[in-house]
Amino acid sequence: AAEEGFDIEDVEGAIEEAGHGPLPVLAVIGRPNVGKSTLVNRIIGRREAVVEDRPGVTRDRVTYEAEWAGRRFKLVDTGGWEQDVLGIDASVAAQAEYAIEAADAVVFVVDATVGATDTDEAVVRLLRKAGKPVVLCANKVDGPSGEADATALWALGLGEPHPVSALHGRGTGDMLDAVLEALPEAPEQTFGTAVGGPRRIALIGRPNVGKSSLLNKVANEDRVVVNELAGTTRDPVDELIELGGVTWKFVDTAGIRKRVHLQQGADYYASLRTAAAVEKAEVAVILIDASENISIQDQRIVTMAVEAGRAIVVAYNKWDTLDEERRYYLEREIETELAQVAWAPRVNVSAATGRHMEKLVPAIETALAGWETRVPTGRLNAFLGEIVASHPHPVRGGKQPRILFGTQAGTKPPRFVFFASGFIEAGYRRFLERRLREEFGFEGTPIHISVRVRE
Ligand code: GDP
Ligand code: GDP
Numbered sequence: 001a002a003e004e005g006f007d008i009e010d011v012e013g014a015i016e017e018a019g020h021g022p023l024p025v026l027a028v029i030g031r032p033n034v035g036k037s038t039l040v041n042r043i044i045g046r047r048e049a050v051v052e053d054r055p056g057v058t059r060d061r062v063t064y065e066a067e068w069a070g071r072r073f074k075l076v077d078t079g080g081w082e083q084d085v086l087g088i089d090a091s092v093a094a095q096a097e098y099a100i101e102a103a104d105a106v107v108f109v110v111d112a113t114v115g116a117t118d119t120d121e122a123v124v125r126l127l128r129k130a131g132k133p134v135v136l137c138a139n140k141v142d143g144p145s146g147e148a149d150a151t152a153l154w155a156l157g158l159g160e161p162h163p164v165s166a167l168h169g170r171g172t173g174d175m176l177d178a179v180l181e182a183l184p185e186a187p188e189q190t191f192g193t194a195v196g197g198p199r200r201i202a203l204i205g206r207p208n209v210g211k212s213s214l215l216n217k218v219a220n221e222d223r224v225v226v227n228e229l230a231g232t233t234r235d236p237v238d239e240l241i242e243l244g245g246v247t248w249k250f251v252d253t254a255g256i257r258k259r260v261h262l263q264q265g266a267d268y269y270a271s272l273r274t275a276a277a278v279e280k281a282e283v284a285v286i287l288i289d290a291s292e293n294i295s296i297q298d299q300r301i302v303t304m305a306v307e308a309g310r311a312i313v314v315a316y317n318k319w320d321t322l323d324e325e326r327r328y329y330l331e332r333e334i335e336t337e338l339a340q341v342a343w344a345p346r347v348n349v350s351a352a353t354g355r356h357m358e359k360l361v362p363a364i365e366t367a368l369a370g371w372e373t374r375v376p377t378g379r380l381n382a383f384l385g386e387i388v389a390s391h392p393h394p395v396r397g398g399k400q401p402r403i404l405f406g407t408q409a410g411t412k413p414p415r416f417v418f419f420a421s422g423f424i425e426a427g428y429r430r431f432l433e434r435r436l437r438e439e440f441g442f443e444g445t446p447i448h449i450s451v452r453v454r455e
Contacts, residue, residue, distance in 0.1 A: 005454045006404075006419055018409040018417040018450045022309065023065065024183045025279055027076040027099035030109035031092055031119050035139040039109060039166035040064070040077040043176065063275050063304070068176040073183055076102055076275060095272065096123050101252070102276035105133040105182040107175075108158065109166075112138040112149035116156050124156050133182035136161045137175055142168055198240060198249040199368060202277035204305065205287030206297045207270055210317040213351035214287060215253060218243055218360070238280075244361035252277040274301055275308075282412070283311035283367055283444075285360070286341075290316035290330055290348065294337040302341055306446045309413045311371035312344040313363045313444060320350040343370075343437060345444050367444025373414055375440050377407050384418070387435055393428050403432070404454075415448040424451045 028036050044066045064075045078099050100106055108127060110120055127134050138150035141163035150163035162175040203211050219241050239253045252273065278284055284305040288298055305312050322330070345363035349356045384406050393401045401422030409415045418424070418432070433449060436442065 005421070006452075010452070011419065014417050014419075014450075014452045015407055015409045018415050018448070022412075023072050023074045024104040024185065025063075025074045025076060025102055026066075026105050026107060026179060026183060027078065027103035028107045028109060029078050029096045029099050029123065030137075031111070031117065031123075034109045034111040034114075035166040036078060036109050039107070039137065039139065039164070039172070040075060042166050042169060042172055043068070043075060063279075063308070069180060071180055071183075074279075076272075078272065092119050093122055093126060096126055098272045098276045100126065100130045100132060102279040103132060104184050105135070105179065106130075107135050107137050107179060109137045109139050110153055110156070110161075111140050112146060112153060112161070112163065113140045115149065115152060120156065124158060127158065134158050135175060135178050135182055137166075138163045139166050141165055141171065143170075198247045199283065199364075200238075200249045200251050200281045201364065202251050202274075202281035202284045202305075202310070203253075203287065204274045204277055204284055204301055205289075205317075206295070206301060209287045209289040210351045211287055214315075214317065214349070215239075215250065217351045217354060217357060244358070246361065248364075251280040271300070271304075274304055278305050278308045278310055281310060283313065283364055283371070284308075285313045285315055285364065286344075287315050287317050289318055291318045291321045291326065294330075294333045299337060299340075302338060306340060309446055309448070311364075311367035311413070311444050312341055312446070313360070313367050314338070314341060314344045314346050315360065315363075316346070316348045317351055319348045319355055320353045343443060343445070363444070370441055370443040370445040371413050372411050373440060373442060373445070374411050375408050375414070380408060380416075381405055383436075383439055387432070391431065391435075393422075393424060396422075396425075401453075403451075413445045413447055414442060416450070418449060418451045420451050420453050423453055 028040055030036050044064045064077065066073055066075045076099050078095050106127065108123065110116060136153060136156065136158045138153050138161040141147060141150050142165045147163055150161045153161035160178075162171060162178060164171040164175050166172065203215060205211050219239065237253055239250045240247050241250055242248075286298075286302055286305060288294060302312075302314075316330070345366045347356055347359045347363050349360065384403050388403050393403075399422055401420055401424055403424070404419050404421055406416055406418040409417050416436075429449060429451065433447060436447065436449075
């Protein structure tokens with residue numbers, strides 16, 4: 001490496017950084033109007049860490065990447081919540097449950113100028129039961145005169161209230177320091193560590209695509225091994241289901257089966273539930289209703305799973321209802337609307353008739369295999385040498401940036417670091433990803449490529 005102009009320590013640092021495993025998840029919860037969204041914006045605004053370059057998918061976003069004091073984590077924002085028919089307590093509780101379930105630690109935001117309400121007390125009970133680390137944020141303490149309001153929140157029994165003004169930034173640094181102490185280095189759900197333990201599947205898709213029908217189909221036709229792996233909180237339940245001779249853990253199936261929250265504000269709950277399930281899973285089976293046009297909501301769900309770095313299978317359901325014309329247009333739509341997961345294994349199923357259910361497991365196994373693929377450094381560099389020679393980067397300003405060498409820094413999903421002599425354009429990065437896929441497969445998995453440029 002040294003002769004290529006990179007310091008060996010820089011190279012090692014870059015590999016370590018690019019190879020980071022899944023990030024720990026922090027959820028920000030609390031009643032409406034306490035300042036959750038303001039706080040989230042303040043946290044992610046610090047380094048404009050929001051990874052979002054696709055138009056049209058920003059609105060119902062619930063997870064962001066953030067960084068504080070050199071540590072990165074994922075932030076689940078529950079600020080998009082609206083009170084629904086269930087009333088304020090039930091709604092806040094439902095929202096909090098999903099978020100807590102997905103999180104490794106929680107920031108509980110209380111409006112210090114209002115003080116603790118009954119709804120806040122109810123959330124405290126949920127937090128106690130869940131047993132996750134909690135940082136209590138006493139928000140809207142805009143100046144020293146508000147400190148007394150914050151002190152009063154000791155009464156909640158969650159430890160020290162951190163006085164914060166999310167609006168002006170006062171106290172947020174100290175609070176984030178406390179967050180880092182509460183947050184584990186790596187998520188609790190460490191991937192694949194349980195040797196021989198069941199792989200975790202999230203069955204996701206917008207409402208009415210047929211998730212519960214599919215779940216019932218696979219659970220009824222095959223033996224349900226255990227039915228009561230209750231999670232830490234009341235609602236989300238994981239189910240062990242035997243498929244193709246293998247036991248799989250379908251995560252958060254209660255959210256699929258019950259659908260109590262899917263009345264009003266349904267989209268938002270659905271997004272939150274999807275985010276929670278995706279965080280807990282290794283592979284996402286994304287269900288799409290093939291009888292209807294592929295929607296923005298379908299695309300958002302796909303984006304969520306891709307950005308979370310999960311293995312992905314796309315299942316087109318309700319195949320029994322398709323006529324020839326619809327089949328024709330569906331193929332066109334898939335090409336244009338779901339290009340971002342063109343690499344995912346695809347199955348055309350019917351939860352109603354059981355069509356192609358047996359193809360689900362091989363597709364899932366393919367995706368997991370791609371997700372875990374590791375390319376030896378020697379093979380990778382032979383490959384890089386070849387494409388750099390046959391398809392060099394375009395010359396810019398009289399210079400020709402070159403990929404000098406690379407390595408795979410991690411798996412689940414595969415992460416690469418390439419070291420280059422100059423800035424590598426987006427188009428060339430896409431070309432590299434395409435060629436990597438052609439060469440090494442990676443079916444059913446997103447891949448990450450980061451490029452370091454020699455100073
Ligand atoms: P959410 O519903 O919990 O996401 O709350 P928002 O972030 O939307 O904030 C609700 C209202 O409280 C908005 O009008 C914010 O400007 C205001 N707000 C949020 N944080 C603070 C704060 O630290 N101080 C003051 N004075 N107002 C705040
Ligand atoms: P979920 O909201 O994603 O859990 O969707 P459901 O499983 O509740 O299904 C929504 C509707 O689609 C129900 O009326 C199901 O009977 C119907 N449905 C689900 N799968 C199929 C299928 O493969 N074919 C047909 N024709 N209908 C289906």
